[in-house]
Amino acid sequence: MKPLTLLEHVGCLKTQMGACFVGSRAVFRGHDLHAELKDMEWVELFVFGITGRRFSAAQLRMMQALWTYTSYPDARIWNNRVAALAGTARSTGNLGIAAALAISEATIYGRGIDIRAIEFFIRAKKQVEDGGNLTEIVASELKQKRSIAGYGRPIAAADERIKPIMALARSLGLADGDYVRLAFSIEEILSAGRWRQSMNCGGLAAALAADFGLSPQEYYLFSFPAFLAGMPPCYIEAQQKEEGSLFPLTCAHIRYEGVAKRRWKTAED
Amino acid sequence: MSEPVIQTRIWQEEAEPDNPFAARAAFCRGYDVYGELLGQIRWVEMLALLFRDEALTKAEADLLEALAVALANPGPRDPAVHAAMCGGVGGSTSAASLIAALAVGAGQYGGGREVFLVMQAWEACGTNLDAWRQWLTAPTTDEVSIWPAPQHKPGFDPHGASTATPVKQALACFVSLNSSARLVWLEQHRAEMEEICGLPLALSFVAAAALADLGFSAEQGEMLHLLLRLPGAAAHALEQRQLGHKKFPFFAIELQHDNAREQA
Structure with a gap:
């Protein structure tokens, strides 16, 4: 069976990523955080931490805007609702918002879509470069997975974020990247066909990230704070209002559809 | 907007006559939780009942x-x-x-x-x-x-x-x-x-x-x-x-990428 390789790792962290030398300095991916990196914007440091690479000012501006444009302080939205419920239940803001971010890693929106969307774009572009036909690639993906991440939307047809994202991308000279053009070509195919789906913000954001050179995992980690700015307002308002007053439900709001009332019998041998 | 109801096969509640937000009785898959199960059902039986209709055998x-x-x-x-x-x-x-x-x-x-x-x-x-x-x-x-x-x-x-x-x-x-x-x-x-x-x-x-x-x-x-x-x-x-934290391991570190040390 396997050798005991874990013994090599006991007691000591060997790392390329960084260290805190308490009382003297902190190293972040090889660089002194308070000297070499001290002028970095937070988003720049965050993306540098994920990728180890530097990005242009225009790209960083766009990345930050992707988070700005997806932060809605609407406490009905499932992830935000968690932050707000923490407020109404008088839990801590940190717990509520951390849980809301964890909830944002969903299958039909958020991180689950993000990673699938960028992975498909990268794969589709390669297939097209290898001589594939985009319509056939899209049809095959739909046949296999029944949906294409980044197209269609669970609760609405159109996505109000596309217009402002594209306006900013154009002003920054980032609107004509290979992946953004591919994303719109896929939208044309999907809207013309029987599928009738348009691109959503998740699709466009993933295409921009792919144009910036992010890998699926890098983009997945980058997207983590995407909804964050909308969450504290939901927590704050719920916490300021009367406790328990957010989305109260009476007993009659439970619609029971299960087994009829019955008597319990203790299980015997 | 549709009526904000929660559909469930697991749980049913009957309200106290004086307060629609207080349950007079709660039923888990048809069994009266506080009126009958409590004191009779094992914790693991309750756990399973939350996930399935049939009670566990012994x-x-x-x-x-x-x-x-x-x-x-x-x-x-x-x-x-x-x-x-x-x-x-x-x-x-x-x-x-x-x-x-x-x-x-x-x-x-x-x-x-x-x-x-x-x-x-x-x-x-x-x-x-x-x-x-x-x-x-x-x-x-x-x-x-x-x-x-x-x-x-x-x-x-x-x-x-x-x-x-x-x-x-x-x-x-x-x-x-x-x-x-x-x-x-x-x-x-x-x-x-x-x-x-x-x-x-x-x-x-x-x-x-x-x-x-x-x-x-x-x-x-x-x-x-x-x-x-x-x-x-x-x-x-x-x-x-x-x-306390002083008794909890913090571990040694071996930093393999450090510009300051590499340039020195």
Whole structure:
């Protein structure tokens, strides 16, 4: 069976990523955080931490805007609702918002879509470069997975974020990247066909990230704070209002559809 | 907008006459929870009833209870419990310690996702050794998802030298309590499975077999595995809070990329 390789790792962290030398300095991916990196914007440091690479000012501006444009302080939205419920239940803001971010890693929106969307774009572009036909690639993906991440939307047809994202991308000279053009070509195919789906913000954001050179995992980690700015307002308002007053439900709001009332019998041998 | 109702097959409530927000009676799958179940039903029977319509038999309840004991504390070396202790030692909230245990204990290395994947394999392979042989020797899928790419066959210990004694003890105990199909088959074929895989069986495989024999789906099994491992995380987190951070390992570090040192 396997050798005991874990013994090599006991007691000591060997790392390329960084260290805190308490009382003297902190190293972040090889660089002194308070000297070499001290002028970095937070988003720049965050993306540098994920990728180890530097990005242009225009790209960083766009990345930050992707988070700005997806932060809605609407406490009905499932992830935000968690932050707000923490407020109404008088839990801590940190717990509520951390849980809301964890909830944002969903299958039909958020991180689950993000990673699938960028992975498909990268794969589709390669297939097209290898001589594939985009319509056939899209049809095959739909046949296999029944949906294409980044197209269609669970609760609405159109996505109000596309217009402002594209306006900013154009002003920054980032609107004509290979992946953004591919994303719109896929939208044309999907809207013309029987599928009738348009691109959503998740699709466009993933295409921009792919144009910036992010890998699926890098983009997945980058997207983590995407909804964050909308969450504290939901927590704050719920916490300021009367406790328990957010989305109260009476007993009659439970619609029971299960087994009829019955008597319990203790299980015997 | 539609009426904001919550549809459920699990829970029904009747309101007190003077307050629509206070339940006079609550029914779990048809049974009166406070009026009848309380004091009569075992904790593990209630746990199962939340997930399925049929009450557990005595042998099933015994098995689930033994599983809950086996999973109750993975011990302080386990990454999930270690994470909970990181919460305790710094004085984080109790919920944060449990969230930490859940987040770390959710993974594919000994965690909930590993149990989920093994239960999916049980659904696909049943008690057919040839089907398991195929599953054990198939290359891992490279499908991109939020979960990292698997690095070992789920349910086996990638760092194991031989089958750990508690794994064998748990399997033997479970079989003695409930001679259900998968557990009995696993006890008979454990050595062959390990031979094919090249790794010893881990507790997650045995837990998945027990959960599948109890009729739980892969999703339900994942949830139960997450839940049942929390008690140890909670207790260890509180213990480290009491002991304080000076007694908790901080570990040495060897920084392999440091411009300041490389330029000096």
